[in-house]
Structures are given as structure tokens and as C-alpha cells.
Amino acid sequence: MTTVYERRAAPAVAPPARRSPAGVVLALLWAGAAAVLALWWTDTGSVVGAAGWLTGAGRIAGLLCGYACAVLVGLMARVPLLERRVGSDRVARWHAMAGRYTVCLLLAHVGLILAGYAAQDGASLWHETVTVVLDYPEMLKATAGTVILLAVGVTSARAVRRRTGHEFWYYVHLLTYAAVFLAFGHQLALGNDFNGNTAATAAWYALYLGVAALVLWFRILAPVRLNLRHRLRVESVHREAPGVYSVVVHGRRLDELGARAGQFFRWRFLGEGMGWTSTPYSLSAPPRRDRMRITVKALGDHSTAVALLRPGTRVWAEGPYGSLTGDRQSSPKSLLVAAGVGITPMRALFETLPGEVTLLYRARTAEDLALGGELEALARWRGAKVLYALNGPDGRRPNLSAPALRSAVPDLAGHDVYICGPHGFARDLYEELRAAGVPDRRIHHESFEL
Numbered sequence: 240m241t242t243v244y245e246r247r248a249a250p251a252v253a254p255p256a257r258r259s260p261a262g263v264v265l266a267l268l269w270a271g272a273a274a275v276l277a278l279w280w281t282d283t284g285s286v287v288g289a290a291g292w293l294t295g296a297g298r299i300a301g302l303l304c305g306y307a308c309a310v311l312v313g314l315m316a317r318v319p320l321l322e323r324r325v326g327s328d329r330v331a332r333w334h335a336m337a338g339r340y341t342v343c344l345l346l347a348h349v350g351l352i353l354a355g356y357a358a359q360d361g362a363s364l365w366h367e368t369v370t371v372v373l374d375y376p377e378m379l380k381a382t383a384g385t386v387i388l389l390a391v392g393v394t395s396a397r398a399v400r401r402r403t404g405h406e407f408w409y410y411v412h413l414l415t416y417a418a419v420f421l422a423f424g425h426q427l428a429l430g431n432d433f434n435g436n437t438a439a440t441a442a443w444y445a446l447y448l449g450v451a452a453l454v455l456w457f458r459i460l461a462p463v464r465l466n467l468r469h470r471l472r473v474e475s476v477h478r479e480a481p482g483v484y485s486v487v488v489h490g491r492r493l494d495e496l497g498a499r500a501g502q503f504f505r506w507r508f509l510g511e512g513m514g515w516t517s518t519p520y521s522l523s524a525p526p527r528r529d530r531m532r533i534t535v536k537a538l539g540d541h542s543t544a545v546a547l548l549r550p551g552t553r554v555w556a557e558g559p560y561g562s563l564t565g566d567r568q569s570s571p572k573s574l575l576v577a578a579g580v581g582i583t584p585m586r587a588l589f590e591t592l593p594g595e596v597t598l599l600y601r602a603r604t605a606e607d608l609a610l611g612g613e614l615e616a617l618a619r620w621r622g623a624k625v626l627y628a629l630n631g632p633d634g635r636r637p638n639l640s641a642p643a644l645r646s647a648v649p650d651l652a653g654h655d656v657y658i659c660g661p662h663g664f665a666r667d668l669y670e671e672l673r674a675a676g677v678p679d680r681r682i683h684h685e686s687f688e689l
Contacts, residue, residue, distance in 0.1 A: 293355030304344035384421030500587035504558035536580035578660025652676035
């Protein structure tokens with residue numbers, strides 16, 4: 240069954256594209272790292288002997304690790320400027336990279352400091368380790384924080400994540416907050432660069448308290464306010480294709496959320512044993528004043544259970560997130576390319592993007608085409624075109640090479656191209672689009688492969 244929303248006329252002309260602040264944000268983050276190095280440089284005299292070099296390198300690694308911890312948590316705060324302007328996928332990749340840097344710096348700090356102290360005291364590495372952990376102030380808490388952070392790093396590795404459930408990874412990941420809290424006192428108590436340096440200490444407190452405020456507001460208080468204000472509940476569930484279901488969520492004054500076609504929310508359904516899991520699903524239709532819709536394919540335990548939701552089930556949502564919106568559009572012509580359940584944000588954009596729009600929908604068989612009736616109706620309504628890329632009778636995949644794309648979509652190089660689908664599909668399609676002459680700045684995609 241296909242749920243048809245009332246349609247609103249799309250603007251005829253594309254508005255000026257909004258530039259992403261990603262470059263500015265990255266510049267600020269690297270400037271912070273440079274300031275940390277400057278703190279060590281101004282507070283360090285001459286470095287003498289192997290012990291001095293090891294200890295000095297350990298101090299640098301420790302300072303950068305402490306800074307990276309703050310950045311790591313800040314990128315988890317779901318700040319709207321980052322999530323909606325930079326893009327949730329890019330922020331997620333930054334967070335993953337910051338996590339790898341943090342773990343490497345942590346290991347370097349521990350190993351170099353202990354080696355430097357051992358060389359200075361003429362003791363064995365084991366003896367020095369036991370002495371530092373048991374006798375130095377704040378070290379027991381710092382050791383616990385170190386173990387937790389390493390555990391988070393191990394469970395975040397792709398090889399481990401493929402063998403564990405999302406819920407396990409998610410709740411272990413939340414322990415990052417505990418690890419950072421436990422290690423903070425150690426940084427100030429044993430950090431030579433903070434002892435007697437009031438300005439540096441105040442700046443460090445400001446950094447960590449600022450990040451804590453972002454987390455408190457955007458991850459706790461803002462979601463509580465959203466859900467108390469809008470009172471979301473499941474209105475209905477509809478089958479769209481084999482294993483694909485749409486969920487219509489009803490609420491109050493949903494237009495005040497500022498959600499856009501192409502964005503997603505993180506959804507938690509408070510029933511059917513699903514309340515422990517928060518999962519991102521894109522809006523599959525433009526949001527209305529009193530309802531929103533998502534379309535979900537059964538790929539795991541949570542998405543499979545969506546089909547069993549009952550009307551009236553309470554919903555806890557966080558968002559909107561994502562930058563795959565009309566703000567990226569810079570041309571009056573757009574090509575939307577969807578693969579599988581990636582049709583969900585593309586269907587919403589197909590209705591709302593201004594100008595000349597073409598939709599290319601990739602699926603294995605005609606039976607797998609979700610929301611097909613809506614797409615055809617929208618195409619007739621706005622004079623747009625829908626193209627299907629299905630496997631052949633022998634299972635052969637359709638040709639989506641650069642020449643084939645140029646043949647199917649005249650003036651392809653002059654289009655904005657929006658892509659949503661599996662990571663491998665999007666990567667291969669990106670290469671073909673570049674070969675077809677589409678500029679990189681006009682290829683828009685959000686990928687959540689960490």
C-alpha cells in the first residue's frame with residue numbers, strides 16, 4: 240500500500256547554493272592543536288638526554304590526546320551547525336578519525352612517559368608502571384579511563400563491529416564520556432604545562448566545560464524539549480514492497496521542527512521491545528504540519544520489528560539531521576540516484592527540488608521498487624522523468640557507466656547529482672559521474688560508513 244501525501248508546488252528556480260562551513264571548522268580544530276603545541280613549547284626549556292626526549296614527547300602526546308578527547312566528544316554532541324551544514328556523514332568520519340588519533344596519542348603518551356620516567360629513575364618499565372599507577376595522584380582514575388577508551392577503540396574497529404550488534408557498539412561507545420571524565424583530573428594534576436599557569440588551566444576548563452555544555456544541550460535537553468513539545472506517536476504502518484514498510488508518525492506543530500526533505504531523524508519506538516535502540520531513518524516524504532513519514536527496509540532486528548509497530552506507539556525522535564537537502568543545489572537541473580532503500584530521501588527531494596529533476600532508481604527487480612506509485616504520480620504532476628535500472632532476466636546488472644549515464648541524461652555535466660544508496664554503489668557511481676564530466680562540487684552524497 241502506498242501512502243500519498245498532498246503535494247506542494249516545487250519552486251521553479253533553484254536558490255543559491257549554501258556553502259558548507261567544513262573548511263572553517265577544520266581550520267579551527269587544527270588551530271586548537273597548534274595552540275596546544277605552542278603551550279608545550281613556551282613551557283619547556285632545554286631537553287637533555289634520552290629521558291628528557293622521551294618525557295618531552297610523552298608530554299606532547301598527552302596534551303594532544305587531551306585536546307583530541309575534547310574534540311572527540313564535541314563531534315558527538317550533534318550540534319546543528321555541523322549536522323545540517325557540514326553533514327552528518329562528514330562529521331561521523333571526522334569523529335572516527337579523531338577517535339583513531341586519540342587512541343594512538345594515548346598509547347604514545349603512556350608508553351613514552353613511562354619509558355622516560357624509567358630511564359630517569361634507572362628502574363624497570365614494570366616497576367615504573369606500578370609506581371606511577373599506584374602512587375601518583377589521579378592515576379587510578381586515569382588508568383580506568385585509559386582502559387575504557389581503549390575498549391571503545393577496539394569495539395569501533397571495523398573487523399570487530401562486523402561481529403557485534405549495533406546496540407552493543409552504541410552503549411560501549413557511550414562510555415567515552417566516562418573515560419574523558421575520569422582522565423580530566425589527571426591532566427591538570429600531573430600536567431606540567433598547567434601547574435602554575437592560570438591562563439592555560441582556565442582555557443582547558445573552558446574547553447571541556449564548553450564541550451560538556453554542548454553535549455548537555457544538544458544530546459539531552461534539546462531532545463527532551465522536542466519530544467515533550469511535539470508528542471510523537473505512530474499513526475499507521477503500510478507495506479510498500481517486500482520487506483519495506485512506511486511508518487507515518489503523528490505529532491503537534493511538526494512544521495516548527497524545521498525539517499527538510501532529504502534529512503533524517505534518529506528514531507526510538509517506545510514499544511514492541513524497541514525502546515533501547517535509536518536508529519537513523521530518512522524522511523520519505525516532505526514533512527507536514529502534523530505528520531512525518533519514514534520508509535524502512537528490514538535489514539536487522541530493529542528495522543524488521545518496524546513492521547510490527549502498532550498505531551498509538553509513542554515515538555522518541557532526535558533531529559532533524561543531515562545536509563542532503565536543496566541547500567546544496569547550484570544548478571536548475573538535478574539528477575537523483577537511489578539504490579534500494581536509498582529511495583527514501585530521494586522521494587522527498589523528488590517532490591520538493593526546484594527546476595528540472597530526473598530520478599534514476601536502481602533495484603534488483605520491479606517487485607523491489609518501493610514507493611513506485613508515488614514516484615510515477617509525482618513525475619506526471621511536475622513533468623519530471625523517472626528512470627529504472629533493474630537487473631536483467633539473467634540477473635545481469637544494468638549498465639551505469641559514464642557513457643550510459645550521459646546517454647540517459649542529456650547535459651549530465653550541468654546537473655547537480657544527489658546519491659543515496661549502499662556505500663559501494665555510491666563510490667562506484669561517483670567515479671562514473673566524474674568520468675562523465677560532472678564536477679565534484681555538484682555530486683552530493685551522505686555515507687555512514689565509518
